[in-house]
Amino acid sequence: MRLAIVGATGAVGHELLSVLEQSSLNFSELQLYASPRSAGSTLSFRGQEITVQVTPDGAIPADVILASAGGSVSKALAPAWVAGGALVIDNSSAFRYDDDVPLVCPEVNGEAALRHHGIIANPNCTTLIEVLVLAPLHRVYGIKRAIISTYQSASGAGARGMEELETQTHMVLHGKVAEASAFAHPIPFNLIPHIDVFQPNGYTKEEMKVVWETRKIIGDPNLVISCTAVRVPVLRSHSEAITLELERPATPEAARELLRHAPGVEVRDDPSANLYPMPLTASGKYDVEVGRIRASLVFEGGLELFVSGDQLLKGAALNAVQIAEYLQERGALKLGVGQV
Numbered sequence: 001m002r003l004a005i006v007g008a009t010g011a012v013g014h015e016l017l018s019v020l021e022q023s024s025l026n027f028s029e030l031q032l033y034a035s036p037r038s039a040g041s042t043l044s045f046r047g048q049e050i051t052v053q054v055t056p057d058g059a060i061p062a063d064v065i066l067a068s069a070g071g072s073v074s075k076a077l078a079p080a081w082v083a084g085g086a087l088v089i090d091n092s093s094a095f096r097y098d099d100d101v102p103l104v105c106p107e108v109n110g111e112a113a114l115r116h117h118g119i120i121a122n123p124n125c126t127t128l129i130e131v132l133v134l135a136p137l138h139r140v141y142g143i144k145r146a147i148i149s150t151y152q153s154a155s156g157a158g159a160r161g162m163e164e165l166e167t168q169t170h171m172v173l174h175g176k177v178a179e180a181s182a183f184a185h186p187i188p189f190n191l192i193p194h195i196d197v198f199q200p201n202g203y204t205k206e207e208m209k210v211v212w213e214t215r216k217i218i219g220d221p222n223l224v225i226s227c228t229a230v231r232v233p234v235l236r237s238h239s240e241a242i243t244l245e246l247e248r249p250a251t252p253e254a255a256r257e258l259l260r261h262a263p264g265v266e267v268r269d270d271p272s273a274n275l276y277p278m279p280l281t282a283s284g285k286y287d288v289e290v291g292r293i294r295a296s297l298v299f300e301g302g303l304e305l306f307v308s309g310d311q312l313l314k315g316a317a318l319n320a321v322q323i324a325e326y327l328q329e330r331g332a333l334k335l336g337v338g339q340v
């Protein structure tokens with residue numbers, strides 16, 4: 001199986017390489033692509049230096065392409081990659097809402113990946129982190145309404161966002177003025193309730209992604225859900241406060257027990273020991289942390305909870321690799337179709 005990464009030099013590309021190092025995914029060749037800026041540089045993988053190539057305008061000689069170079073690159077080039085015979089697992093939002101493109105979180109709706117037509121979309125990072133927790137609760141208790149508030153790290157804006165947080169924090173601490181570039185406003189010592197572009201309904205696109213994508217992955221187009229997405233000066237890992245109104249009442253104890261058995265989830269919930277989800281403990285971890293599980297004071301029989309998950313891992317790179325693993329384990333990766 002010939003594997004390619006487009007966007008290999010970015011924040012998610014970096015994580016893809018490290019997840020692939022540990023992965024059981026079986027491949028014979030790894031090709032790395034980025035923009036002309038990075039052409040000729042090398043990245044190391046399992047002790048070997050691999051040269052980064054310029055992303056070509058047309059087909060790529062690979063069986064599976066993990067794309068993480070942004071929506072415009074995917075939109076422009078993925079059709080040619082598919083025409084060349086490759087399966088594209090796309091990390092951008094370019095195809096997520098197309099009816100014939102599965103949007104897949106393997107722990108929740110892995111079987112949807114089997115019905116692809118050349119492109120599988122990797123969901124939005126904030127959605128992936130909550131859907132691992134919401135899907136099992138929905139199955140047992142039926143979510144009537146979900147209200148989500150997010151605390152999203154700088155890593156959501158890629159390597160540029162992380163660098164801006166670090167350099168500007170240093171600048172501000174030394175009395176210098178920070179000019180925002182990756183974000184709409186300076187990020188050090190601030191909160192920015194604005195991620196992606198505003199929509200006609202007053203929500204941001206990031207907030208609507210959570211609504212649209214949670215419904216598509218869970219397979220319930222009527223799920224009532226709303227989100228307020230906020231960028232916070234945290235380097236890595238997104239957190240979310242979630243309020244749930246349920247069809248059937250849940251106790252925190254029963255919810256905790258259910259989530260202990262949910263794949264991809266770690267229950268971290270012992271307030272007496274100051275144990276709860278945090279970006280610092282979630283970073284670098286494959287599982288998403290859930291805790292602060294308590295009975296809702298607003299919705300009788302409902303729940304309040306808090307999740308933290310590594311946006312670059314489960315929220316992006318890890319999920320993409322897990323989709324490829326899911327297909328390979330089921331013998332569903334068609335190889336050698338790409339004749340380029």
Ligand code: A2P
Pocket residue numbers: 006007008009010011012013033034035036037038039055068069070073157158159160
């Ligand atoms: P490069 O590093 O050469 O600019 P991030 O999300 O961290 O900003 O990373 C974006 C990734 O997408 C990088 O690997 C970047 O490569 C790559 N990229 C950006 N623009 C293009 C493009 N037009 N064609 C191919 N790759 C691109």
